[in-house]
Amino acid sequence: MSNALIGNTRPTRQGYYSSLKILGCWGLRIFLVLTAIVLLLLVTFIAINWKDETLTPEAQALLRTQEFHVPYAQNGFYILVMMNAALDTDLLKNGIDKIKVQQALYQKDKAYYESHPHPEAEENPLSFNWNNNRCRQTIQNCVQMDLANRTELTAQMASNQVLAERYALMRKMGDYEEHLIPAFNASLPAYSSLSRAIDLLLTQASFDIADGKLDAGLQRMESNNRYLRVALKNSSSLISKMVMQTALRKQARAVSELLVLYPALLEQYAERISQLVLPMTEAERSLERPFLYEAGVQTHFSQNLRASLAMTQDKSEIAAWPLNVLGDFTFQPNATTNMVVRNWTLIIDAARNTTVDFSTSKDNFKKMREALNTSSISFYLAHAYNPVGKILMQVGIPDYALTYIGKSLDTDAYLRLVSLQADILRKKMPDADIPAYLAHAPAALRSPYDGSAMLWDARSAQLKFIGHEKASSNLGAGNVNIVALR
Numbered sequence: 001m002s003n004a005l006i007g008n009t010r011p012t013r014q015g016y017y018s019s020l021k022i023l024g025c026w027g028l029r030i031f032l033v034l035t036a037i038v039l040l041l042l043v044t045f046i047a048i049n050w051k052d053e054t055l056t057p058e059a060q061a062l063l064r065t066q067e068f069h070v071p072y073a074q075n076g077f078y079i080l081v082m083m084n085a086a087l088d089t090d091l092l093k094n095g096i097d098k099i100k101v102q103q104a105l106y107q108k109d110k111a112y113y114e115s116h117p118h119p120e121a122e123e124n125p126l127s128f129n130w131n132n133n134r135c136r137q138t139i140q141n142c143v144q145m146d147l148a149n150r151t152e153l154t155a156q157m158a159s160n161q162v163l164a165e166r167y168a169l170m171r172k173m174g175d176y177e178e179h180l181i182p183a184f185n186a187s188l189p190a191y192s193s194l195s196r197a198i199d200l201l202l203t204q205a206s207f208d209i210a211d212g213k214l215d216a217g218l219q220r221m222e223s224n225n226r227y228l229r230v231a232l233k234n235s236s237s238l239i240s241k242m243v244m245q246t247a248l249r250k251q252a253r254a255v256s257e258l259l260v261l262y263p264a265l266l267e268q269y270a271e272r273i274s275q276l277v278l279p280m281t282e283a284e285r286s287l288e289r290p291f292l293y294e295a296g297v298q299t300h301f302s303q304n305l306r307a308s309l310a311m312t313q314d315k316s317e318i319a320a321w322p323l324n325v326l327g328d329f330t331f332q333p334n335a336t337t338n339m340v341v342r343n344w345t346l347i348i349d350a351a352r353n354t355t356v357d358f359s360t361s362k363d364n365f366k367k368m369r370e371a372l373n374t375s376s377i378s379f380y381l382a383h384a385y386n387p388v389g390k391i392l393m394q395v396g397i398p399d400y401a402l403t404y405i406g407k408s409l410d411t412d413a414y415l416r417l418v419s420l421q422a423d424i425l426r427k428k429m430p431d432a433d434i435p436a437y438l439a440h441a442p443a444a445l446r447s448p449y450d451g452s453a454m455l456w457d458a459r460s461a462q463l464k465f466i467g468h469e470k471a472s473s474n475l476g477a478g479n480v481n482i483v484a485l486r
Contacts, residue, residue, distance in 0.1 A: 045330075048384050052332040059334075059341045062296045063303065070177035070234075072096055076170035076227070077178050083166055083190035083197075084125040091166065099179045106181050110300065111307030114183055130160045130196040140484065143206045143257040153203060160200055167197035171223050176231040178240060182296040191243045198224060198247045202254045209258055214265060218272055224251060225276050232284040236293045238404055245285075245411045249471070252277050256418045256483045259425055266426045277418040279444055285408045287351040291401065295344035302337040302389070328388075336389030343393070347401045406468035409448045413465045414481045416445045417454060420463055421483045431458055438463075461485045 055063075072078065078095030085091060106113045146153060157164070170176075180186060201224050208217035228248050235241040255276050259265055265273060306328070420441065429437060438453045446453055447465065455464040465481040467474075474481055 045384055049330045049332065049386065053335040053338055055334050056338050056341060058345065059299055059337045062292070062299045062341060063337075066179075066182075066296075068177060068179060070175045074173050074175040076173040076176050076231075077189070079166055079170045079173065080189040080191075080194055083163075083193040084127070086126065087162065091169065102181055102187070103179070106183065106186075110183075111304045111310075113181070114185060114301060114304045115308035116185065126162065128160050128163045128193055128196055130156055130163065130200050141257045141260065143210075143254060143261060146203055146206055147210055150207065154207075157200060157204060160196070163193060163197045164200055164204075167194065167201065170194075171227040174227075174230070176227070176234050178234070178236045180237055180293065182293065182300045184297060184301060188239065191239060195243055195247065198228075199250065202251055206254060206258060209262055209265065214262075214268060218265075218269055218276075221251060221255070221276055222272065229281075229284055232280070236289045238287070238290040238294060241287060241290045242404065242407065245408060248280075249411050249414055252415050252418045256421055259422060260484060260486065263425070266422065270422070270426050273422050274419065277415050277422060279415050279419065279448075280408075280412045285412050285448075287404055287408055288348055290404075291344060291348045291351055294401075295341065295348070298340045298344070299337045302340055302392070303333050305392070306331065306333060330386060331388040331392075332386040333389075335386040336393055339389065339393045350402055351405055403469060407471070410465075410467035410469050410471060410479070410481065412448045413467060414471075414483075416448070417463050417465055417481055417483045420445055420454060421485060424463075424485060431461070434458075 072092070078099065079091050081095040081098055082089060082091040085094060178189075201220055205217040205220035205224075208214075208220065225248075228244050228251070232241065232244045232248065235244055255273065259273070420438070424434060424437065434456050438456055441453060443451060449468070455466070456462075457464055461484060463483050463485070467479040467481050470479050471481070
């Protein structure tokens with residue numbers, strides 16, 4: 001290569017290296033700037049999540065230990081707890097002991113209780129084969145079907161006599177107060193057996209009335225009605241409230257069908273019939289107490305979650321937190337609890353104000369709930385503060401809560417329909433007079449939502465109410481509540 005050529009290529013190489021040097025300097029600067037931004041964001045993130053909130057007074061109230069007032073000997077809840085216990089069990093004593101053991105275990109170590117399931121522990125528990133779903137929704141009159149299958153049902157009753165006796169003991173005790181652990185892992189009483197026992201009683205009452213033993217049949221229903229309404233008033237969990245409301249609705253349907261089959265009931269016992277289908281009182285239909293319990297479960301969960309996960313983290317290959325160590329650092333128990341309480345307060349307020357336009361209330365609740373999902377520290381930094389708590393809170397606050405308010409009001413509406421039916425049949429009112437009668441009915445026998453009159457279908461001779469929620473006791477299991485006059 002000639003010297004001239006070498007001389008020509010030297011500037012080119014120098015320019016190339018100079019460009020690389022400039023590019024490297026800019027790259028380093030960009031890297032340092034990005035690193036500084038990341039560090040700044042990290043420091044800001046740490047600063048934002050450095051301190052937890054103080055629990056609000058409302059949150060502190062939900063975390064306090066529940067107070068109980070009903071004496072042991074009068075509380076049928078203890079029988080419900082032991083409904084499936086073995087024969088010759090002292091139901092009251094063992095029920096009390098079981099609840100005390102659960103309470104002591106929970107108070108000793110709430111985090112341990114939250115992280116371990118607690119299945120039923122009775123030895124040799126009984127099982128009951130009473131079929132409480134025998135009446136399909138398409139059947140117009142379930143009592144008629146019971147009578148057609150009386151031989152089979154009577155045999156079932158004989159084999160479920162223990163169940164009937166235990167429910168009779170519950171009613172004899174006279175009161176009901178639930179002693180439930182505020183934890184997701186808490187064991188539940190034997191609600192399914194209670195539902196079977198109530199259905200068994202109603203079937204026997206129907207058989208008594210069919211045999212002409214009107215007074216005996218009504219006495220069974222009156223005993224059931226008194227206890228269900230006490231339990232409804234005192235229920236402190238959603239599942240208990242729904243079980244009792246479903247049972248009351250089932251009884252109202254039995255009364256409705258018996259009135260069509262046996263007119264002598266109204267001729268001789270009109271006043272007693274009217275007491276069986278009275279609309280629910282505000283305390284009976286209110287979901288305020290169950291919502292408070294559900295809110296309490298979630299506030300305790302938020303407070304105990306960090307310690308609960310620490311107990312199980314070593315036993316699982318999957319990281320307990322969405323971001324593992326970072327998630328652990330950014331989880332603020334008090335801030336999460338306060339968010340839970342703010343959202344549940346909206347639900348509880350909705351339960352207290354059920355007479356307004358319900359659809360509008362649902363929409364407003366969703367909008368207000370979204371607006372409240374922020375920390376009180378700073379609106380603009382809300383998504384950076386307590387991110388794990390916000391994720392958990394979104395999972396933990398149920399959108400279906402307002403659905404239960406609709407179910408409760410629909411049950412009340414059904415009782416009002418049967419009350420109207422009983423009055424129309426007692427007065428032997430002509431079909432032509434029914435529309436005017438419904439239009440001028442008192443407020444207690446109109447829609448519990450907006451006070452509108454119940455509907456009359458002259459062609460099918462049925463009273464109707466368009467409810468907000470589906471119910472298994474409705475014909476077709478839809479949201480249309482129906483009672484027949486013929």
